[in-house]
Amino acid sequence: MKRFFETISNIFKIEELRNRIVYTMLLLVVYRLGCFVVLPGIDPTQLANLEAQASDGLLGLLNMFSGGAFGNASIFALGVMPYISASIVIQLLGMMIPYFQKLQREGESGRRKLNQLTRYLTIVILALQGPAYLTNLHSQLPESAFLMNGFSFNLFATVVLIGGTMFIMWLGERITDRGIGNGISIIIMIGIIARLPFAFWAEVATRTAQTTGGYIMLIIELLILFFVFAGTVALVQGVRKIPVQYAKRIVGNKQYGGVRQYIPLKINAAGVMPIIFAQALMLFPLIFASFDATRGLAATLSNYTGFWYNFIFAIMVILFTYFYTAVTVNPTMMAEDMKKNGGFIPGVKPGKKTAEYLDAIMSRITFPGSVFLALVAILPAFAMIFGINNQFAHFYGGTSLLILVGVVLDTLQQIESYLLMRHYDGLMKTGRLKSRSGM
Numbered sequence: 141m142k143r144f145f146e147t148i149s150n151i152f153k154i155e156e157l158r159n160r161i162v163y164t165m166l167l168l169v170v171y172r173l174g175c176f177v178v179l180p181g182i183d184p185t186q187l188a189n190l191e192a193q194a195s196d197g198l199l200g201l202l203n204m205f206s207g208g209a210f211g212n213a214s215i216f217a218l219g220v221m222p223y224i225s226a227s228i229v230i231q232l233l234g235m236m237i238p239y240f241q242k243l244q245r246e247g248e249s250g251r252r253k254l255n256q257l258t259r260y261l262t263i264v265i266l267a268l269q270g271p272a273y274l275t276n277l278h279s280q281l282p283e284s285a286f287l288m289n290g291f292s293f294n295l296f297a298t299v300v301l302i303g304g305t306m307f308i309m310w311l312g313e314r315i316t317d318r319g320i321g322n323g324i325s326i327i328i329m330i331g332i333i334a335r336l337p338f339a340f341w342a343e344v345a346t347r348t349a350q351t352t353g354g355y356i357m358l359i360i361e362l363l364i365l366f367f368v369f370a371g372t373v374a375l376v377q378g379v380r381k382i383p384v385q386y387a388k389r390i391v392g393n394k395q396y397g398g399v400r401q402y403i404p405l406k407i408n409a410a411g412v413m414p415i416i417f418a419q420a421l422m423l424f425p426l427i428f429a430s431f432d433a434t435r436g437l438a439a440t441l442s443n444y445t446g447f448w449y450n451f452i453f454a455i456m457v458i459l460f461t462y463f464y465t466a467v468t469v470n471p472t473m474m475a476e477d478m479k480k481n482g483g484f485i486p487g488v489k490p491g492k493k494t495a496e497y498l499d500a501i502m503s504r505i506t507f508p509g510s511v512f513l514a515l516v517a518i519l520p521a522f523a524m525i526f527g528i529n530n531q532f533a534h535f536y537g538g539t540s541l542l543i544l545v546g547v548v549l550d551t552l553q554q555i556e557s558y559l560l561m562r563h564y565d566g567l568m569k570t571g572r573l574k575s576r577s578g579m
Contacts, residue, residue, distance in 0.1 A: 156558070160318065163315075163318055167319065168327070170311065171311055171327055172334065174308075175212060175216050176214060177214055177216075178212060178215075179213050179297050181287045181293050182213050182281070182285055182286060182287065183284070183286075183287060186281055194208075194210050200444075200530055201423075201539070202423055205220075205331055205332070205539075206221075207331025209331075215300050216304045216308055217304070218301050218304065219308065219328075219331070220312065222305055223309050224417065224420040225265055225420045225421065226259075226261035226264075226265055228421065229261060230258050230261065231467070262306070266298075267298065270298035274294050274298065311323065315327070321550070321554050322554075325547045325550070332543060338531065339531035339532040340532060342531050343529040368541065375516070376408060376546055376549060378509070380404075382403040384401050384403055384483045385483065385484055385486055406509075407508070408461070408509040408513060409468055409502070410461050414463075414464050415513060415516075415539050415543075418457045418517070421456060444520075445521045445524050455514075458513075461506060462510060465506050471495045471496075472495045474495070474498055479491055521533075
């Protein structure tokens with residue numbers, strides 16, 4: 141405990157780190173306040189039906205990602221998932237279309253153009269999701285809840301929803317540039333954490349109201365949650381070390397012997413991005429739930445505990461894990477860098493053979509990592525089937541738990557890097573916190 145308070149004290153001794161943390165906290169307060177600002181023209185006292193709808197199933201998960209804004213009919217109701225969906229599309233286009241591949245190779249200028257295209261595509265997706273969300277509002281709320289109505293209200297509310305999501309994106313960019321980094325991820329994490337107390341007390345109320353289990357079942361559930369959390373941390377931080385031998389070198393008139401080092405290949409090099417991408421696409425059918433022709437298919441694909449939803453979700457997580465690993469880890473570049481520095485993997489020829497060896501190793505360790513990631517992704521559905529409250533079940537795995545673990549580890553690693561640069565002890569006893577970022 142003493143060490144913990146010393147570390148907190150050291151954090152606030154570093155002026156730059158202190159300013160970044162305070163700046164991040166202030167922007168997060170702005171975001172949380174915005175989640176309770178109801179759309180103009182809607183009576184906030186008549187949102188009970190919408191809140192009930194947003195506590196179950198896929199809409200409950202969407203409500204969690206938005207920090208409760210979806211169920212509050214807030215100006216931030218659509219959250220950042222449209223931006224995530226747009227990012228997925230742009231990255232996929234970068235794999236297939238030469239123009240986007242060219243932009244990816246142009247460095248900073250290309251990155252700015254891709255970001256601009258992502259924003260434009262986000263607006264297009266919002267223009268589809270906004271009217272769908274308003275249609276859902278009209279079906280859930282009584283007519284007396286609408287102080288305005290008709291086409292003018294729908295147009296005005298859609299513009300407000302688009303502006304709300306774009307403002308959240310701006311907050312995320314400011315946190316990334318001037319805060320402690322990972323702005324969009326931190327905003328999603330804060331929304332999830334904000335729902336945790338409500339979900340926990342809902343589960344406590346459920347267990348105390350039942351005649352079977354009671355507090356004993358609640359304790360068992362918390363133990364299971366602890367082991368799931370520990371397994372997720374192990375997945376996020378797990379590595380396989382590849383030995384690399386560096387040949388003898390002569391510097392000046394001194395000869396240095398060969399040095400053996402290790403390349404840490406991540407079991408889950410893609411982090412939480414595959415599950416975020418897959419979840420964003422699984423929310424897409426909700427757009428078509430209001431149309432008669434596609435209502436049945438949308439209901440099937442949106443059934444959070446149904447077989448087809450979880451099967452497709454798991455397959456998408458596995459595919460996105462391989463896709464994102466291929467984007468973030470480049471065996472050819474690693475092999476070239478090794479060769480330039482006089483390094484080689486014992487028993488493997490430098491150059492092309494080394495690249496093929498690293499690619500084969502990454503494929504082998506990515507498969508069990510992707511399968512376990514998919515299993516964690518669908519665990520909440522099993523938790524609901526076994527009688528756990530729908531809101532609390534979201535924390536038994538899935539996107540919620542992985543985002544919490546991943547973003548917390550990333551943020552702690554950012555803070556620790558500042559501490560170590562100033563020669564302070566890190567956040568762990570060893571002074572080293574494993575990073576979950578790629579290589």
